Amino acid sequence: MATYNANTVREEARLEELANCVEERGVEILGVQEHRRVHTDQPILYHKVGGCSFITSSAWRNDAQAATGGVGLMVSPRARRALRRVQQHTNRILVADFEGNPVTTVMSVYSPTNAAPIEDVEKFYDELRTAIHHVPAHNFLVILGDFNARLGPEDAPFTYHNNTNRNGEYLSALLTEHELLAANTLFRKRMGKRWTFQDRASGMLRQLDYILWVLECPLVVSSHSTKGCCLGLSFHHNLSISLERNVLNAPPPSVQHIVPEVADMA
Helix, strand or coil, X not given: CEEEECCXXXXXXXXXXXXXXXXXXXXXXXXXXXXXXXXCCCCEEEEEECCXXXXXXXXXXXXXXXXXXXXXXXXXXXXXXXXXXXXXXXXXXXXXXXXCCCCEEEEEEECCXXXXXXXXXXXXXXXXXXXXXXXCCCCEEEEEEECCCCCCCCCCCCCCCCCCCHHHHHHHHHHHHHCEEEHHHCCCCCHHHXXXXXXXXXXXXXXXXXXXXXXXXXXXXXXXXEEECCCCCCCEEEEEEEECCCCCCCCCCCCEEECCCHHHHC
């Protein structure tokens, strides 16, 4: 599994390039943030790209009417066959269940930035807590996301940063409350392999993207890596983890789609 802030994949060529990266690296499930594809008439959209399927909830438009945000999952043919349910929890949180033993619940999430109003950040974490509470206790939960948060050594074992910022405090509280681990902070990697984002203005490096999983789950993360994806316009690295057990099994006959009421998306 992997997570990647694509910056944009509105152009078909960029989406195809991302699918090629996924296939070449053997990624079964990729969480994608900031795809910037607007399809408000279709809350959940399936798009066939090469051998992959791209499943998205719609991006939104800012005050200048520019496409913003958007979360999705790019899945391999095997993961697509195992897909049993997709839920648009909010426009920043997409939830999918995959057949397996146990069932695997994957979330693709995109947090407001550290400079966003605190009310927006609190709303995001309240909604994420609600989504987590709805996951059955026996499911294997993985959260793939751009959290726009820095964790320091007081909150995670092996971090890129020396201290935790405001968004990181919210993320740390979530980890503690739900007994989650940030998989990419569990391994003693050299500093050059811990960062996931390069600031386009200053060139400074950040660790903002995380893969979270449940502490008590018997499935074990065996390794993680950060790699520059072939999409040159994104300043994020692709962050991936490897699992010691197969978590995808045969699919049910159909996929259930769940979208929030219009009032819930405001």
